[in-house]
Amino acid sequence: MSRKTIVWSPSRIRTLNECPRRYVHFHVVGNGGWPGGPRAQDENVALAWHLGSKRKHSDLMLRATADGVKDWILMKYRGEKWTEKSAKNEMTARMRCKLKENCGDIDDVLVKKMMVDGFPRLSALERAPLISQLGSERVEEWMPLNRLEPHWVGNSRVYTVPDLIAKIGDKWHLVRLTTQMWRRVPSEIQQLELGVMLKWALEEPSLPNSAEQFVIHRIGWVHHRWLGWRKIGSAVWNDASQIMLAHDLKELRFMHLTNREDSILDNLATDNSKQHCSNCGYRKECPQNNHN
Ligand code: SF4
Numbered sequence: 001m002s003r004k005t006i007v008w009s010p011s012r013i014r015t016l017n018e019c020p021r022r023y024v025h026f027h028v029v030g031n032g033g034w035p036g037g038p039r040a041q042d043e044n045v046a047l048a049w050h051l052g053s054k055r056k057h058s059d060l061m062l063r064a065t066a067d068g069v070k071d072w073i074l075m076k077y078r079g080e081k082w083t084e085k086s087a088k089n090e091m092t093a094r095m096r097c098k099l100k101e102n103c104g105d106i107d108d109v110l111v112k113k114m115m116v117d118g119f120p121r122l123s124a125l126e127r128a129p130l131i132s133q134l135g136s137e138r139v140e141e142w143m144p145l146n147r148l149e150p151h152w153v154g155n156s157r158v159y160t161v162p163d164l165i166a167k168i169g170d171k172w173h174l175v176r177l178t179t180q181m182w183r184r185v186p187s188e189i190q191q192l193e194l195g196v197m198l199k200w201a202l203e204e205p206s207l208p209n210s211a212e213q214f215v216i217h218r219i220g221w222v223h224h225r226w227l228g229w230r231k232i233g234s235a236v237w238n239d240a241s242q243i244m245l246a247h248d249l250k251e252l253r254f255m256h257l258t259n260r261e262d263s264i265l266d267n268l269a270t271d272n273s274k275q276h277c278s279n280c281g282y283r284k285e286c287p288q289n290n291h292n
Pocket of ligand 1: 280
C-alpha cells in the first residue's frame with residue numbers, strides 16, 4: 001500500500017476531472033520538480049513542473065489580486081491604514097514578479113492592463129458583502145485565517161480552512177473569498193466543496209460542535225462587483241461534503257497508485273472537449289494539440 005501523501009483541493013480535483021493526462025504530468029511526473037524541490041535535479045521532472053505551472057496572464061492577475069485581498073484583510077484586522085497608493089505599488093511589484101517567473105519577460109503595457117483589470121477588486125472590498133461589516137459593532141469578533149494551511153484527513157492533506165471567520169449574533173460565519181466567479185450562486189459541486197469548511201470548524205476545539213451554528217459564505221467578484229452567497233450549515237450538508245471528499249481522495253489515490261514518474265502519458269485520457277487546453281502548458285507535446 002502506498003504511503004504517499006494525497007493532496008486535495010478544489011483546483012486539483014478539477015484538473016483531474018478535466019484532464020487526467022494534465023494531472024499526471026504535473027502532479028506525478030513533475031512532483032518535486034519546483035526550483036529547490038527534491039527532484040529538481042532531474043531535467044524531465046523540472047521541465048514537467050515548469051510547463052505545468054505556466055499560467056495565463058489573467059490567472060497571474062487573479063493570483064496577484066488574491067494576495068492584495070489578503071493584505072487588505074490582514075491590515076483591517078491589525079487596524080493598519082490601507083492606502084491605494086501603496087497597495088497599487090505592491091500589486092504592480094507582484095504582477096511583475098509573477099510575469100517574470102512565468103515567462104521570463106516583463107511587459108509594462110501588460111502589467112498596466114493587469115492592474116486595470118485587477119485593482120478595482122481591491123478598491124471595492126470595503127463595499128463587499130460581510131467584509132463591509134468587519135470592525136463594526138455587529139461583528140463581535142473576527143479573524144483572518146490561512147486557507148493554505150492544510151488539514152489532515154488520515155494520510156491526506158486537504159485544504160478546508162476558510163479565508164476568515166466572524167461571529168455575528170449566535171452564529172459563526174465561515175467565509176471563502178474568490179477574486180473571480182461567474183455566477184453568484186455556487187453549483188451543486190461547489191456547494192459540496194464549500195461544505196468541507198464545516199468539517200474544519202467542527203474539529204476546532206474553540207468553536208461550536210453543531211453544524212447549524214455556522215453559516216457558510218462565498219464572496220466573490222462577478223461582473224465588476226463583489227457579491228455574496230450564504231447558507232446555514234447542517235449535518236446533512238457536512239455529511240454530503242465528507243462523502244464527496246472521501247470519493248475525491250479515493251480517485252486521487254488511484255491516480256497516484258496507477259501512475260509513476262515514467263508513466264506513458266499517451267495512455268491517459270485527455271480533455272476531449274479541448275475546453276481547458278488553451279491555458280495548459282503541455283499543449284505543445286499533447287496529442288490534442290495535433291488537431292488544433
Ligand atoms: S493540452 Fe489539453 S488535453 Fe493536452 S494535457 Fe493539456 S488540457 Fe489535457
